[in-house]
Amino acid sequence: MLRRLFYDARIRDLFWQVAISASLVGLTVFFIRNASQNMVNAGIASGFDFLWRSAGIDVPFTLTGYTSSDNIWALFWAGVTNTLLVSLISMLLATLLGFLIGLARLSSHWLLSAIAAAYVEFVRNIPLLFFVLFWYFGVIAALPQPRDSLNLFSAVFLNNRGLTVPAATSGAPFQWALAAILLAFAAQWLVSRWAARRKAETGADTPALAIGLVLCALVPVAALVWAARSTGWDMPQAGRFNLRGGFVIIPEFVALLAALVTYTAGFVAEIVRGGIGAVAKGQREAAASLGLRPGQILRFVVIPQAMRVMIPPMTSQYLNVLKNSSFGAAIAYPDVVSLFMGSALNDTGQAIEIIAMTLAVYLFFGLIVSALMNWYNARMALVTR
Amino acid sequence: MRDFDTKNREDVTMTKTKLTAAIAATAMLAGGAAVAQTLVPSPTLDAIRTRGNLECGVHVGVPGFSFPNDKGEWSGLDVDYCRALAAAVLGDAGKVKFTPTTVQQRWPVLQSGQVDLLSRNTTITFSRNATLGVNFQGINFYEGQTFIVRKASKATAAKDLDGASVCVAAGSTEEKNAADWFRERNLKVTITNFQKNDDAIAAYDAGRCDAYTAGVGALAGQRAKLKTPDDHIIMAEPISNDPQGPVTRYGDERWQAVVRWVLNGMIAAEHLGVTSKNVDDMRANSKNAEVRRLLGAEGNFGQMLGLSNDWMYNAIKAVGNYGESFDRTVGKDSSLKLERGQNALWTKGGLLFTPPFQ
Numbered sequence: 001m002l003r004r005l006f007y008d009a010r011i012r013d014l015f016w017q018v019a020i021s022a023s024l025v026g027l028t029v030f031f032i033r034n035a036s037q038n039m040v041n042a043g044i045a046s047g048f049d050f051l052w053r054s055a056g057i058d059v060p061f062t063l064t065g066y067t068s069s070d071n072i073w074a075l076f077w078a079g080v081t082n083t084l085l086v087s088l089i090s091m092l093l094a095t096l097l098g099f100l101i102g103l104a105r106l107s108s109h110w111l112l113s114a115i116a117a118a119y120v121e122f123v124r125n126i127p128l129l130f131f132v133l134f135w136y137f138g139v140i141a142a143l144p145q146p147r148d149s150l151n152l153f154s155a156v157f158l159n160n161r162g163l164t165v166p167a168a169t170s171g172a173p174f175q176w177a178l179a180a181i182l183l184a185f186a187a188q189w190l191v192s193r194w195a196a197r198r199k200a201e202t203g204a205d206t207p208a209l210a211i212g213l214v215l216c217a218l219v220p221v222a223a224l225v226w227a228a229r230s231t232g233w234d235m236p237q238a239g240r241f242n243l244r245g246g247f248v249i250i251p252e253f254v255a256l257l258a259a260l261v262t263y264t265a266g267f268v269a270e271i272v273r274g275g276i277g278a279v280a281k282g283q284r285e286a287a288a289s290l291g292l293r294p295g296q297i298l299r300f301v302v303i304p305q306a307m308r309v310m311i312p313p314m315t316s317q318y319l320n321v322l323k324n325s326s327f328g329a330a331i332a333y334p335d336v337v338s339l340f341m342g343s344a345l346n347d348t349g350q351a352i353e354i355i356a357m358t359l360a361v362y363l364f365f366g367l368i369v370s371a372l373m374n375w376y377n378a379r380m381a382l383v384t385r
Numbered sequence: 386m387r388d389f390d391t392k393n394r395e396d397v398t399m400t401k402t403k404l405t406a407a408i409a410a411t412a413m414l415a416g417g418a419a420v421a422q423t424l425v426p427s428p429t430l431d432a433i434r435t436r437g438n439l440e441c442g443v444h445v446g447v448p449g450f451s452f453p454n455d456k457g458e459w460s461g462l463d464v465d466y467c468r469a470l471a472a473a474v475l476g477d478a479g480k481v482k483f484t485p486t487t488v489q490q491r492w493p494v495l496q497s498g499q500v501d502l503l504s505r506n507t508t509i510t511f512s513r514n515a516t517l518g519v520n521f522q523g524i525n526f527y528e529g530q531t532f533i534v535r536k537a538s539k540a541t542a543a544k545d546l547d548g549a550s551v552c553v554a555a556g557s558t559e560e561k562n563a564a565d566w567f568r569e570r571n572l573k574v575t576i577t578n579f580q581k582n583d584d585a586i587a588a589y590d591a592g593r594c595d596a597y598t599a600g601v602g603a604l605a606g607q608r609a610k611l612k613t614p615d616d617h618i619i620m621a622e623p624i625s626n627d628p629q630g631p632v633t634r635y636g637d638e639r640w641q642a643v644v645r646w647v648l649n650g651m652i653a654a655e656h657l658g659v660t661s662k663n664v665d666d667m668r669a670n671s672k673n674a675e676v677r678r679l680l681g682a683e684g685n686f687g688q689m690l691g692l693s694n695d696w697m698y699n700a701i702k703a704v705g706n707y708g709e710s711f712d713r714t715v716g717k718d719s720s721l722k723l724e725r726g727q728n729a730l731w732t733k734g735g736l737l738f739t740p741p742f743q
Contacts (some may be wrong), residue, residue: 042496043518043635050516058564058576060550068564140591160592161550161575241538241549241595242575251593252577332579332588338555342489342580346556349492349517 079336098268123266275310448606478703529623654706
C-alpha cells in the first residue's frame with residue numbers, strides 16, 4: 001500500500017508540492033515573527049498604527065488634494081498617484097517616440113536611419129540616473145528665474161519653478177466634461193465596429209472620418225469649452241518670490257518624464273525594429289503585388305503582424321517604466337519612494353512596514369500592467385485555425 | 386609547511402588573545418571585588434574592547450560638525466566627541482572608525498548595531514525616543530532652524546518667505562518644522578524635499594528654490610558649498626529649537642552611562658577650568674575635589690563604569706574640554722565663527738549644564 005503510494009507519480013508530486021509550499025509559508029511566518037519579536041526587544045515601534053498619525057510633510061505637487069495636516073495614509077496615496085501619473089504619461093509618450101525612432105531606423109533615408117541608430121546606441125549604453133540628473137539640472141539651468149518668466153497671454157508661465165497654468169476653482173464641470181468625452185469615445189468605438197461589420201457584409205462605406213471628427217474632436221472641444229466657461233479661474237500672478245495662484249507643474253515632474261521617455265524610447269525603438277524585421281519579406285511583396293501603397297502595406301500588413309512580436313517585450317518596457325519612475329526620488333519628485341519610503345520612513349522609523357507597502361504598490365500595479373498587456377496580447381495573437 | 390606555520394601562529398595568537406581576555410576578566414572581577422561592586426554586563430563596551438576601536442556614526446559632511454578633509458581625516462564638534470569617547474574607553478583618541486550616515490541611513494545603522502552610537506547633528510525629539518528604540522544622551526549643541534536666502538531677495542526673517550520655494554532634506558526635523566511653522570502662520574510656501582542635504586543645497590544653488598533650510602550651525606558650514614557664498618545670507622532668527630547630542634540604542638545601560646558622562650565630563654572640564662594644556666598639572670596639583678575625581682586623582686570614578694580611572698584625563702588630554710573643541714571646530718578659531726550663544730556654560734549666560742561629578 002505505502003509502496004504503491006510511493007511509486008504513484010501523482011501522489012509523489014503532490015507530496016513534494018505540499019511539503020515545499022508548507023515550508024515556504026513556515027519560513028515566512030518564522031521571519032515575520034522573528035522580526036517583530038526582535039523589534040519589540042529593541043524598543044522599535046511596529047504595526048500599522050503610524051498610518052493614522054499626522055504626516056506634517058509638505059508635498060509640492062499632488063493630485064489628491066493632500067495637505068500637510070493630513071495623515072500618513074493620505075501621504076502614501078499622494079505618492080502613489082504621483083508615481084502612477086508620471087509612469088502612465090511616460091509609457092504613452094515613450095511608445096509614440098519609440099515608434100517614430102524605430103520606423104526612422106528602418107527608413108531607406110540614410111541620414112534618418114543613421115541618426116536613429118546613433119540615438120538608440122547612445123541611450124542603451126547610458127545609465128538612467130544620468131538621464132534623470134541631466135534633464136533635471138538641464139531643465140532648471142535652461143529656464144529663467146520667476147522674475148523673467150516666459151509667458152503666454154499672461155496666463156501660462158514658464159520658469160525654473162515649473163510651468164504655472166491657471167487653475168479651475170471648481171472641478172465639477174470638468175468631471176462632467178470628462179464623462180461626455182469618454183461617452184463620445186465609446187460611441188466612436190461602437191460606430192467603427194458597426195461600420196467595419198457593414199463593410200464586410202455589404203461592402204458599403206460609412207462616412208467614418210466625419211463621424212470620427214465629430215465624436216473625437218468636436219465633442220471633447222465643446223465639452224471642455226463649456227466646462228472652462230462654467231467655472232471660475234485662479235490666474236497666476238507675480239508675487240514676491242514666485243507666481244501666486246494657478247496650478248504648478250513642477251520641474252521635477254518634467255525632468256523625470258523627459259528622462260523616462262527619452263530613455264525608454266530607445267528600447268521601444270529596438271523592439272519596433274525587431275518586430276517589423278520579423279515580418280517575412282514575402283508578406284510585403286505579396287501586398288505590393290496586390291497593388292497596396294507603401295503606407296497601406298505598413299498599416300494593414302506589416303504592423304498588425306509585427307504587433308504580435310512586439311507586445312511581450314513592450315510589456316517588460318512598461319514594467320520598467322513603472323519601476324524606473326522611482327528614480328524620481330533622486331531629484332525630489334514626490335513619488336511613493338520619495339514621500340513614503342523617504343520622508344515617512346524617516347519620520348516613523350517603521351522600515352519593515354513601509355518598505356513592504358511600497359513593494360506591494362509596485363507589485364500590484366506591475367501585475368495590473370502585465371494583466372492588461374497579456375489580455376491585449378491574447379486579442380492580437382494569431383488566430384490559428 | 387609555510388601554511389601550517391601561519392595557521393599555527395594564528396592558533397597561538399588566538400590562544401594568547403583568549404588567555405589575555407581571561408586574565409583581564411579575572412582582573413576585572415578582582416577589581417570589581419576590590420571596589421565592592423559587580424558591574425552589570427555591557428556587551429557594547431566588551432565589543433569595543435575586543436574590536437579595538439569605537440564605531441561612531443557621523444554625518445556624511447557638515448563642515449564644523451563632521452567633515453572629512455581631502456586625506457579622509459574627520460574633524461568637527463561631533464567628531465571630537467567620538468574621539469574623546471574613544472580616549473575614555475580605549476585610552477586612544479585615534480581608535481575611532483567613522484561611519485558616515487545620511488538622514489535616511491542613521492536609524493537603521495544604529496538600531497542594527499553597525500555603530501556603537503550616533504554623533505551627528507541629530508535633533509532630540511519625543512517620537513524618535515519613543516518609537517525608534519533610541520535614547521538621547523545629553524546635548525552637545527543647541528541648534529535652531531533657520532533659512533539661507535539670496536541677498537538679492539531682501540528677505541531677512543522667515544515671515545518674509547510668503548510665496549517662496551524652500552528646499553529641505555527629506556526625513557529631517559527641518560522638513561516638518563518648516564511645514565508646521567508656515568502652516569501655523571498661514572503663509573503659502575512650497576517645500577521641495579530632497580533625499581540628501583547636498584542635493585537640496587545643489588538645487589537651491591541652481592535656482593530651484595528661494596531658500597534652503599537647516600540649523601544655524603549646519604548652515605554656517607554648508608554655506609561654503611555654494612558657488613558664491615557671499616551672495617547668500619543666513620537669517621538670524623531661528624524658527625525652532627533643535628537640541629542635538631549623541632544617540633544610543635535601547636539596552637546596555639552601562640554603555641549609555643559612559644556615553645552620557647563623557648559628554649558631561651567635557652562640559653564639567655570647561656566649567657572647572659581643565660584644558661588639554663593644563664590637565665597634567667591639574668591632576669597632580671589641583672585642590673578642587675571635583676577636578677580630582679574627574680581626572681582620577683581621587684576616588685575611582687572610571688572603575689565604577691568599568692573604565693580606567695584616567696578615562697576623562699585621557700579624553701581631555703586628547704581632545705580638550707567642550708569649550709576648546711567648540712572654538713576649534715565651529716567657534717572663534719574655525720572658519721564658521723559661530724558665537725557660543727546658547728552653547729555657552731550656564732554660568733556664562735548659555736544653556737550648557739552638567740550634573741556634578743560626585
